[in-house]
Structures are given as structure tokens and as C-alpha cells.
Amino acid sequence: MRMRHKKNLEARLDAVSEYLITLRNESLNFNDVKNEKHTLDFFELFGNDNPVYLEVGCGMGTFASTYAEQNPDINMLCVEKVRDVICTACEKAKARNLKNIKFLDCSAEYLPSYIPANSIGAIFLNFSCPYPKKSHACHRLTSDRFLGIYREIMKPDAAIYQKTDNMHFFEFSIESFSKNGFVLSNISLDLHNSDFEGNIVTEYEARFSSQGFPIYRLEARLK
Secondary structure (H helix, E strand, O other): OOOOOOOOHHHHHHHOHHHEEEOOOOOOOHHHHHHOOOOOOHHHHHOOOOOEEEEEOOOOOHHHHHHHHHOOOOEEEEEEOOHHHHHHHHHHHHHOOOOOEEEEEOOHHHHHHHOOOOOEEEEEEEOOOOOOOHHHHHHOOOOHHHHHHHHHHEEEEEEEEEEEOOHHHHHHHHHHHHHOOEEEEEEEOOHHHOOOOOOOOOHHHHHHHHOOOOOEEEEEEEO
């Protein structure tokens, strides 16, 4: 589902500039990201030493803002590549006057340019695009290349939390996590009919669940 282009987008982004980190890479070639460092200083960014959690593909920000509001001792860093979408996410955070959340305007491939190694306490992958064609599998956020990026930025005890409505993507993710040295736990094939507590329902999750689709969830940790 595509979001319509927002009117006055630049003005609206300027109005939430305190929440937005804009891509600064001179080269847009993903092969160059490790050579071009724009490493974030988390203490300077958030004003504290609290743990930093990452959501990759935050969409319109419902999960991120809710999680930040419920967990004031956690700093949320959210990545989203669609500017119209990240604008809405920033506006939600500003409406709640949240101090522990920032949004990075880029694709996940650029994360090595911005995030220090071994610095992220948890990663959330909520309803990532499944890229159903096999030829597009490398674009899935649980493919080998992205798991390699996550390994570098995760703390040793960090976890990845994934939710999706797509069974085939979920099966792909289980296989990919396993062969890349992750241990899986708390796997659910029907989250909303399980005994899991504390689930924050995203925009897509509410839509898919209302249509009768089961929600799949897992947790992945490095061995």
C-alpha cells in the first residue's frame, strides 16, 4: 500500500527536524557505506546513556512511538527510507512530546555508516516487505546481507524481534537466522491467539489480523 505524496512535505519535515536524522552519504553505492562514516554519538543524540533499540522499517511510527512512551528508559532509533512515511512517524512522536526517539532517513543498507559496532540492545523487524519473488530475496530484511549488518551493530546479548503476516517470508527468515548463527525462541504461528503479553499492534498488523491472517512472531539471538 503506497502512501500519497504529502503536500508541503519539506515544510512538515522542517517542523519535526529535532526528531529527524537525514542521510548524509556522498556515495549512494551500498558497497561504499563502510568507508564513509557518519557515526552517531548516542549520548549526544539522546542526552543519556540509556540502551538504544533499533526498529528497521518503522513505517508510520505507531510501534516505535508506543514503545518509546511505554519504556522511557530505552532510546528508540527508527529507520525508514520513505520520506512521506517518516514524516508521519516524526509527527506522531512530536505529538506525544517524546524525548527518547529519533528517526534515521535512509535504507537499512546504510546502517554501518551511522551505528557504532556492538551498540544496539534490540532490533525490531515489524511487517517488513516480504519481497515474494525469489529473485528479490536479497532485499528481504532477514537475508544474509542484512543479518551480517545486524551482527556488527548488536550487543552480544541483543535480540532481534520479528513479526510478519507472510508465512513464506517467516519460513525464509527461520532458515536464514538459523544458518547465520542465530538461536530462535518464542516462535509463534498465531500470535493473537497465543498467551503472549505486551504486544504492540502496528498499523499493518491491525489490518492483516482483521482480515483473518495469522500473525507470525519470533525472537533471534546470536549463539
